[in-house]
Amino acid sequence: MDEKKEIEILRIGHRPERDKRITTHVALTARAFGATGIYIDTKDPVIEENIESVNRNFGGEFFVRSGINPKEIASKKGFLKVHLTMYGMPLKDTVGKIKEAQLKAGDGIIIIVGAEKVPFWAYEVSDFNVSVTSQPISEVSALAILMDRLIDGRELENLIKGMRRIVPMERGKKVDYVPDGEECLLILQRNNASQRIMDHVLMVERLATDIASKCNADMELVRAGALLHDIGRTVTNGIDHAVKGADILRTARISESIVKIVERHTGAGISEVEAAKLGLPVKDYTPVTIEEKIVAQADNLVSGNKIITLEEVVENYKRKNLVEASGKIVRLNNEIEKICGISINEICQDLINK
Ligand code: SAM
Numbered sequence: 001m002d003e004k005k006e007i008e009i010l011r012i013g014h015r016p017e018r019d020k021r022i023t024t025h026v027a028l029t030a031r032a033f034g035a036t037g038i039y040i041d042t043k044d045p046v047i048e049e050n051i052e053s054v055n056r057n058f059g060g061e062f063f064v065r066s067g068i069n070p071k072e073i074a075s076k077k078g079f080l081k082v083h084l085t086m087y088g089m090p091l092k093d094t095v096g097k098i099k100e101a102q103l104k105a106g107d108g109i110i111i112i113v114g115a116e117k118v119p120f121w122a123y124e125v126s127d128f129n130v131s132v133t134s135q136p137i138s139e140v141s142a143l144a145i146l147m148d149r150l151i152d153g154r155e156l157e158n159l160i161k162g163m164r165r166i167v168p169m170e171r172g173k174k175v176d177y178v179p180d181g182e183e184c185l186l187i188l189q190r191n192n193a194s195q196r197i198m199d200h201v202l203m204v205e206r207l208a209t210d211i212a213s214k215c216n217a218d219m220e221l222v223r224a225g226a227l228l229h230d231i232g233r234t235v236t237n238g239i240d241h242a243v244k245g246a247d248i249l250r251t252a253r254i255s256e257s258i259v260k261i262v263e264r265h266t267g268a269g270i271s272e273v274e275a276a277k278l279g280l281p282v283k284d285y286t287p288v289t290i291e292e293k294i295v296a297q298a299d300n301l302v303s304g305n306k307i308i309t310l311e312e313v314v315e316n317y318k319r320k321n322l323v324e325a326s327g328k329i330v331r332l333n334n335e336i337e338k339i340c341g342i343s344i345n346e347i348c349q350d351l352i353n354k
Helices: 016-032 045-058 070-074 091-105 120-125 139-150 181-190 195-213 219-228 241-251 256-263 272-278 290-300 310-319 323-340 344-353
Strands: 007-012 037-040 063-066 079-090 108-114 128-131 164-166 175-177
Touching (some): 007 070, 007 139, 016 037, 045 063, 070 108, 079 139, 091 108, 219 290, 256 290, 310 323
Parallel strands (some): 007 037, 037 063, 079 108
Antiparallel strands (some): 164 175
């Protein structure tokens, strides 16, 4: 099945009092399995708000529209209609046909699930009436199994990325906090970041996210790392500002992936030996992940709030007698370009011309 084809859910017969829990679970399951949204026939602002709040915390843009005319949705053009019903044809005989029909027509899919007794028009309007076992089961499990088969298990890749990210653990619970752009600006304000810092980090964010978008990097980590990389400058402008910034963010329980971006952003990184010489806590501050590398290099290429060329960066370092560090910056630039198959200079020029 084509990955970009939309899957929408149509829930009919929803009774807010009786079904609020199960309809919420239908929506949550659809969202986690990659559907774009759900239509619910009866108006239910509580479910709308609950799912909105899940989106805010855990990411994605899954929509919930309640109080709609189900017949209208079921006649939407450009979508195959698949009705889940225990009276339908077995899933194992149908799933291939659905994928084939979809491929041929280039359609999305509307999956119809019932709550109370489903009206007959739903059977008639559907291209496929599908049964997951010919036994009565829950609509949540029927939906999950159908979607899993339609998208060939891709839901297991956990593609939705939000502010709260569950860190899988063998035992215990851990949730990472990746603030979005707005939250990062609030964090900077709360730490009394100057206008100068704000102007600089906003430009670094623009450049870093432009590079990241061509690099298959985690955009939200890059955005937060870029916006917060100089938070340590609210307390010191010394060489230790990255370490201080990391401390501030650890105290605020920000994701360790962002803390590392901040801690490792100085130049093209600082080795353990250099760190000892500079009086920093002794450890290796070399950027490791692609997100760490991108933010460090975007920072190198932004002076104040202006983008400068790699040659200018090298010149500035040489003028300060930091010849070795300038070589590392050139190597980091080459490395990112190679990993991502891009020209950083071209991305800089495009941004300047915007
Ligand atoms: N009593 C209702 C009827 O007869 O139309 C069905 C109620 S059932 C609890 C709610 C929904 O679960 C159904 O509308 C259907 O979408 C889904 N469902 C239940 N068992 C199913 C099965 N074996 N295969 C596919 N869907 C099923």
